[in-house]
Amino acid sequence: MSDHIQRLKNEHKDFNVSDIDSSFESDPIKAFQQWFNDACNSNEDEPNALCLSTVDVLTHQPSSRIVYLKDLRNNELVFYTNYSSKKGLEIEKNGNASMLFFWPGLQRQIRIQGILNKISSKESDTYFSSRPRSSQIGAWASKQSDRLESKEELEIRVKDLEKRFPGVVPRPDFWGGYALDPHFIEFWQGRPSRLHDRICFEKENDEWVSYRINP
Numbered sequence: 387m388s389d390h391i392q393r394l395k396n397e398h399k400d401f402n403v404s405d406i407d408s409s410f411e412s413d414p415i416k417a418f419q420q421w422f423n424d425a426c427n428s429n430e431d432e433p434n435a436l437c438l439s440t441v442d443v444l445t446h447q448p449s450s451r452i453v454y455l456k457d458l459r460n461n462e463l464v465f466y467t468n469y470s471s472k473k474g475l476e477i478e479k480n481g482n483a484s485m486l487f488f489w490p491g492l493q494r495q496i497r498i499q500g501i502l503n504k505i506s507s508k509e510s511d512t513y514f515s516s517r518p519r520s521s522q523i524g525a526w527a528s529k530q531s532d533r534l535e536s537k538e539e540l541e542i543r544v545k546d547l548e549k550r551f552p553g554v555v556p557r558p559d560f561w562g563g564y565a566l567d568p569h570f571i572e573f574w575q576g577r578p579s580r581l582h583d584r585i586c587f588e589k590e591n592d593e594w595v596s597y598r599i600n601p
């Protein structure tokens with residue numbers, strides 16, 4: 387492994403794709419949309435994959451995992467998951483969360499901090515009904531984050547659910563969306579010699595205030 391680390395160090399190229407200049411959007415949501423569009427229009431794999439971090443309030447232990455951004459509406463970022471999963475149980479007690487997007491081809495990172503809230507049942511229903519049947523059955527079958535004795539146990543559950551729902555699969559009430567209402571957003575653009583551009587936006591009295599920070 388250390389050989390690879392050494393090789394990666396030797397092969398690492400300086401960041402030099404672009405910079406954050408005066409043309410950068412002064413509204414962070416518009417800036418996010420711009421960078422998200424750039425990522426989707428470039429060769430980034432999985433541009434809507436983000437690292438979501440939540441914190442267990444009892445142990446203060448953060449946990450991170452990748453989820454997909456599925457919507458940006460009312461200035462909030464939406465993803466879907468199992469409400470009884472590890473993240474779901476953590477969010478129930480502590481809605482403070484952090485989202486991180488990394489688009490290596492563009493040498494960009496966006497960190498977003500805010501409060502998570504469940505979206506309406508209606509909105510979750512609409513999204514759930516748009517999913518392929520196999521994913522709908524999968525949502526029912528997975529007791530996400532619980533211990534699983536064997537893969538067979540899960541396969542048997544899937545078969546049983548196929549029989550239970552021969553037609554339309556309803557959304558399980560333990561599955562749905564969360565929306566992050568952001569209060570802090572940092573845009574990071576890689577620059578040569580570690581002199582990266584970092585622009586932060588913080589919400590103060592419902593207004594976004596922006597400033598640069600050191601790389």
Ligand SMILES: Cc1cc2nc3c(=O)[nH]c(=O)nc-3n(C[C@H](O)[C@H](O)[C@H](O)COP(=O)(O)O)c2cc1C
Pocket residue numbers: 432435449450451452453454455465466467468471472473474530531
């Ligand atoms: C590319 C990618 C996309 C994923 N998207 C989702 C998602 O949208 N929702 C989700 O619940 N899990 C998603 N996962 C799985 C999560 O990373 C994670 O394993 C799962 O949500 C359980 O997390 P938890 O035990 O911390 O609650 C994705 C994983 C990857 C690698």
